[in-house]
Amino acid sequence: MCRWLAYSGEPLRPSTLILDTQHSLVKQSLNSPLGAETVNGDGFGIGWYPTGTTDDSKPALFHSIEPAWHDENLRELTHAIESPLFFAHVRAAGGPPIQQTNCHPFRYENWLFMHNGFLGDFVKMKRDLVFAVDASLYPHIHGTTDSEVIFHLALTLGLRDDPxxxxxxxxxxxxxxxREHGIAFPMQGTMAVSDGTTIWAFRYSTQRRSRTLFHSEDIDTLRELYPDVERLNLFGRNARVVVSEPLNDMPGAFIEVPESTVAIIGEGEFDHQPFLAEAG
Known part of the structure; x- marks a missing residue:
């Protein structure tokens, strides 16, 4: 459906990952070998927390319906800014129209959210799910995607206190x-959410056949494995990236997040926890 990445660590120009890696997100927008769709050209978005932000700082957003591979504004912006935590997403529309309000990531206050996947037969569930969103949050749903509904349901159900x-x-x-609508596999996908300090990255589907998800190995380990790779000097010791698929072909550089797992990344550390391992 889509491809995405999330970075946490020392302030970094987003272009370093979005444009300049061997299998960058922009390259994946043209060809994503591990994706359900190989081309993700139905818009893109980035969301970033400026350097020096406080715990409740609002992240900035840039969305476009242009294919990421030929958008000059994306190149200008990602070379110009630096951020200690940013999200980026390229979209393959699975039904909802191509419009800026349907581009990820989505924002509420200091929170960012993005998703790769779908809700099965969303049209059958949409009314019930949208009506379950808190009335105070409903006006903040600007697009028509199932992903934005997931985000606002989570906000309604306590995400800000416990993601x-x-x-x-x-x-x-x-x-x-x-289940009430007879849908065998309602939930599919990977999701990322952040408060500007920590990233929570989820891999889950009702069918137990979720979209792919990986995170990078720590930089110290990578420098030991690849002492001659000068590019690794661009990254600080706290740098971590979570991705739909690896950004390079270096063995050991990326670790697959297991099925039904949440990866928690913050201040250079990461942890895996089971997520709905017995659900479905």
Whole structure:
């Protein structure tokens, strides 16, 4: 459906990952070998927390319906800014129209969210799910995607206090509503959410056949494995990236996130925890 990446670490120009890697996100927008669709040309977006932001700082957004591979503004912007935490997403529209309000990442206050996947037979569930969004949050749904509904359900169900609990409750509700409508596999995909300090990256589907998800190995380990790769000097010791598929072909550089798992990344550390491993 889509491809995405999320970076956390020392301030970095987003172009370093979005444009300049061997299998950069822009290259994946043209050809993503591990994706459900090999071309992701139905718009893109980036969201970033400026250097020096506080815990409640609002991230900046840039969305475009242009294919990422020929958008000059994307190149200008990602070379000009630096950020300690940013999201980037290239879209393959699975039904909702190609418009800026349907481009990821989505933002609410200091939170960013993006998704690769879909809700099965979303049209059957949409009314029930949208009506479950808190009335105060409903006006903030600007597009027509299932992804934006997932985000606002999670916000409704406690994401701001406990992101894992909020996403868990949202997925439980989606699967409950799906079963009520006779949908065998309501939930599919990988999701990333951040408060500007920590990234929570989820890999889950009702069918247990989720979209791919990886995160980078720590920089110290990579420098030991590849002492002659000068590019690694661009990254600080806290640098970590979560990606739909690896950005290079270096063995050991990227670790696959297991099925039904949430990867938690912050301040150079990462942890894996089971996520709805017994659900579905």
């Amino acid at each position: 894992i609990a909020g996403i868990t409750a949202a997925v439980h509700l989606i699967e409950k509503v799906g």
